[in-house]
Amino acid sequence: MAENIIEVNNLIKNFGKLTAVNDVSFNVARGEILGFLGPNGAGKTTTIRILCTLAKPSSGQATVNGYDVVRQQHQVRESIGLVFQDPSLDIKLSGIQNLRFHAMIYNVPSSVREQRIKEVLNMVELWDRRNSKVTTYSGGMKRRLELARGLLHHPKVLFLDEPTLGLDPQTRNRIWEYITDLQKQEGTTIFLTTHYMDEADKASRIAVIDNGKIAALDSPAKLKASVGKDIITLKTDDNVKAADEIKSRYQIDAKHDNDELIIEKAGGNEFLPLFIKEFSVNIQSISLRRPSLDDVFLKLTGHEIRQEQAGNSFKEMARRMGH
Amino acid sequence: MTGLRAIYIIWYRDILRFWHDRMRMLGSITFPLLFLVIFGSGLSSSMQFTQLSMDEFDIVVAGGLSLPGDSVFIKMPIDYLDFMFPGIISMSVLTGALMGGASLVWDREFGFLKEVLVAPVNRVYVATGKVLGAATIALIPGLIIMIFAPILGISFSIATVFKLLPLMFLLAVSLSSLGILLATRIRSMEAFQMIMQLMMMPMIFLSGVFFPLQGLPSWLNFLTKINPASYGVAPIREVVLGKEISDPLGIKLFGHTMTMWENIAVLAIFGAMMITLAMWSFSHQE
């Protein structure tokens, strides 16, 4: 059994003049959770579509579970599960009918079918509504049903395209519990895209993708360490005087942010006690923050993921409206 | 998974959806029934009916539909209602089957198709399941019309019904295949419905549903012969009206009057071509 369950080599996908996926190469180890983190239009969904055999690459190759995504589509499809970013339910059927269809078409043995359906419906708290038509579900309920469906047939590789978008925090937590259980108990490999930094943090490794290219791929801890410095925010009786002292004592430029000062310092947790002892200006409050994935993203791409998101969703909207 | 099972699952879902939505079928029954009532019974008073003996019939059949002055003569040895009945059955099957392709357009529009396309099921079986689902649903209005027919004064035997069923099913499968084939390439519901309406009208009128196909101008005559529906209507009419009456109304190819089995063969070949194309087209889409 190959160690890498997904192998991607020099993958390119063009849509006319637009290059959605631009020469991407990476591997995913069996049993890991890989997070794809990137702004709207970065090429996350396009990559997933290629890996799931729904789109053909313009060039390059990819294998999933050892099968080529172009030449061995059927075997790839047998190995995977996919929760789509866009709606994909039969809204005229009931929740349980949607799941039964899925179980049948994925050949879930009838001996475990009903039991599993009950299990996933309970997880997403839709058991009581199982016989209602999907048209009567709220947006979050539909999303939960799609997630339940994706988990139903216990695939080798599970692709989750922004799985928890629009869900409340409790539901997100519960779904994450189930996903990590699945990973631990069944050894399922999970490939997910997300905009939520806290979700990406749960991944074994994160690929930061921007403009169709992978800017970095590493564990969340290492990525954060690569940003280097910790961020210390403090408030003093006299911020101007404090900034001068920081500059002369540690050769660090403190940034003024409203009534606070921000300094960046590697090894902040060791620096902080020393700093407090030595400092002459009275400190009202002080906090230390390890770099977040937001900071990683900012450093790697030169822009913030959230801003980008807002800007792009207008573009997206315009595109949908045909402008 | 075996092919048969895959076909069954796809078929079953479409039947289930139809069942949830069964009231919508009222629309597809009302229309043909209205035709039967208005044209068959209501209009017969304003239409001048000439019932002929078989000898006379043979002579005038070449003239087909003639319009002397402002009254319509339909010269046949039978009541117009009886003439039209098998045609109306065919029409309900034909419209249902062609419109059956809409289910595929719907699946794509609402995103459900992705769920099917990413599943480990050979797409040939998916296409087959879709065709059979559409064909099955297309039969139901026809069957309901048959239940109402005796009330309108149309009589036929139970044996006729059992002979009709396979013929209706063949017509349904052939035209559902055409509908599904088009649906693999037409992405919007509006476009699909428009194209279907455009195709349906000439197909119905030039298939012998409302008037015999004899004595038409040669270009129309040509169209009736390349119209696959003609080969579906003819055997259905022969089963209902009997060979004696339907033979003179039959399709003539190169001076030869097509027999029932020849018609069935033509329709079956057309259907086989359409379902093959539908399978191919469905398998080769992104």
Ligand SMILES: Nc1ncnc2c1ncn2[C@@H]1O[C@H](COP(=O)(O)OP(=O)(O)OP(=O)(O)O)[C@@H](O)[C@H]1O
């Ligand atoms: N079928 C298509 N035809 C043309 N362009 C496309 C198509 N699909 C995607 N694109 C373009 O490819 C680029 C990448 O799109 P993709 O959907 O992969 O982004 P994403 O990273 O998933 O974004 P989001 O966070 O919004 O889901 C975008 O610029 C998009 O407009």
Ligand SMILES: [Mg+2]
């Ligand atoms: Mg996306």
